[in-house]
Amino acid sequence: MTIDHLPADAGYGATAPPRYDLFYGGRWHPPVTGKYEAVIAPATGAILAHVACAGQDDVDLAVAAAQAGFAEWQSIPALERARRLRGLAADIRDHAEELAHLDAMDSGNPVWMMRADVRNAAEKLDYFAGLVTEMKGDSVPVGPHAVNFSVREPLGVAVRIAAFNHPFSFVAGKMAAPLAAGNAMIAKPARQAPLSALRLAQLALPHVPPGVFNVLPGDRDTGDCLVRHPGVAIVGLIGSVPTGKAVMGAGAQTLKRVILELGGKNALIAYPDADPEDVAEAIVSGMNFSWCGQSCGSTSRLFVHESLHEKVLARLPEKCARFVPGLPDDPATTMGSLISSDQFQRVLDYIALGKSEGxxxxxxxxxxxxxxxxxxxxxxxxIFDGVEPHMRIAREEIFGPVLCVLKWADESEMIRAVNSLEYGLTCSIWTNDLNVAHRAAAAVQAGYVWINQVTQHFLGAPFGGYKQSGIGREECLDELLAFTQIKNIHIALRQPPAPARRA
Structure with missing residues (x-):
């Protein structure tokens, strides 16, 4: 059964997925329970489609299909896997416009931003395809009568659970490392924005054997079933800290490996010698207002030195005015919507809280x-000014377009405030003094630090957090190796017979 509320050309130039069912084993399947959930366009409130919701029986079938796909995929030579992943990257680029429009409609973000997301996903496929020969082992010297060495092998079935803010990029980009390493993968797209993942399943089918790439849309119970399944070897999550804790706890029942990219309440630190104009521009860029602030890496706490405070604050209204909320397909739109009514109300509640906190x-x-x-x-x-470190709006991840401005005078007290939270994902430091920059970068407890830069990621540079902002590093060789396991092999060499002794 296919429930399709979108025409073939689904508005905004988007091509609808061929089905709204589950995809595993190279085929579409209706959910065993018959359960479908409405997917809402956050910019308009309209129902886009009703998408299947996987239950335990569906998860069992999908994992079995992925295990069969893994058996074939791991035996394919690494360079051939790389060639196929590059072929998928090329197909994604060929369909970039429709994928960007589909994501924009589904997530509420402007089309021009989602084009960048599609490009980013294709680049990750190409990048990890280029690393397949780096899954190397080591040799251990054990003497002349044996050879001892290690090899890296894939883990088996990987699950990656995506967030809603980059729907296509977080599925297509995160399939790159596990598949390059020889694993099969089940993607669970965000409940609020699953459509581009279903379209990706169709694009990937010609490039990988059945069962190698599977898509199971669903709810929290779907994710829990996947995490607990004994046939799943590793789980990657992009989500909140509470969700990360739940995944880690459920995965512990079978000692699963986890890669967790979790929340952030990130600091932008402006030192007295920084240029106020540069700082103001960095603030609005770092807040990811175009995404309506929905980014775990957003620098939502501005620690600005008291000597710069008024100069920076005076520049912010003009720069914020560039961000104009609008419909995703409108070229004039520079700011998207929040993903759901729940998140919308959550942000409004935090704005009211900020006022009540003073x-x-x-x-x-x-x-x-x-x-x-x-x-x-x-x-x-x-933007809130006069924020104090103890306020909830300064300590809790809002995941919306809310910036907290904190004025500082003493560097040691400022660093303590920056590091006082459970989060430690990103930090942006603005100064023209190299000594200050290095000292601050060493002092902040964050896994990804920019100096006089903000927001940008760089393929090959390890991205991940300190403390409760996550486990593991992504977008680099470490991510590829995380989907492998090491096997040691010891070979005893047969010794030649001793020469006969002469009489």
Whole structure:
């Protein structure tokens, strides 16, 4: 059964997925329970489609299909796997426009931003395809009568659970490392934005054997079934800290490996010698207002030195005004919507909380006036000044377009405040003094630090967090190796017979 609310050309130039069922073993399957869930366009509130929701029986069938796919895929030479992944990357680029429109419609983000997400996913496939020969072992000297060496082998079935803010990139980009290493994968796309993952399943089918890439849309129970399944070897999650803890706890029952990219309440630190204009520009870029602030790497805490405070604050309204909420397909749109009514209300509650805590609202915090946006989940960029480190808006991840400005004078106290949270994902430091930059970078407890830069990722540079912001590193060789296990092999060499002794 296929329940399809989208025409073949689904508006905004998007091509609908061929089915809204589950995809495993190279074929589409209706859910055993018959359960489908509505997918809502966050910019308009319209129902886009009803998508299958996988249950325990579906998970069992998908894992069995993935195990069969793994048996074939791991035996394919590494360079051939790389060639096929590059072929998929080329197909993704050929379909980039439709994929970007589909993601924009599904996530509420502007089309131009989702084009970059599609390019990013294709680049990751190419990058990890180029690393397949780096899955190397070592030799151990044990003397002349034996050979001892190690090899790296794939783990088996990998599960990757995606977040809603980069729906296509977090599925297509995160399939690259496990598949390059020779694993099969089951992707669980975000419940709120699963459509591009289903379209990806169709694009991937010609490039990999059946069962190697599978897509199981569903709810929290679906994810729990996948994490607990004994046939799954490793789980990767992009999500919140509470979800990461739940995944780690459930996976512990079978001692699964986990890769967790979790939340952040990241700091941007402005030192007295920084240029106020540069800092102000970095603030609005680092907040990812175009994504409505929905990014775990957003620098949502601004620690600005008191000598710069007024100069920086005066520049922010003009820069925030560049971010205009709008419909995803409107070329004038520079700011997307929040993903759901729940997240919309959550952000509004935090804005009310900030006011009640005594912070001063200096910009935004309101809904757009455009009547075309009245059914969507839009909130304008929001800036609070006079924020103190103990306030909840300064300590809790809001995952929305809310910036907290904290003024500092003493560096040691500022560093303590920066490091006082359970999070430690990113940090941006602004100074023209090289000594200060190195000292601050060493002092902050964060896994990804920019100096006079913000937001950007660099393929090959390990991305991941300290403390409760995650486990593992991605976008680098470490991510590929995380999907392998080491086997040691010892070979005793037969010794030649001793020469006969002469009489």
């Amino acid at each position: 912070a001063r609202l200096v910009y935004g915090g309101t809904l757009p006036d455009d009547p075309k946006l009245s059914k969507g989940f839009f909130i304008r960029p929001t």
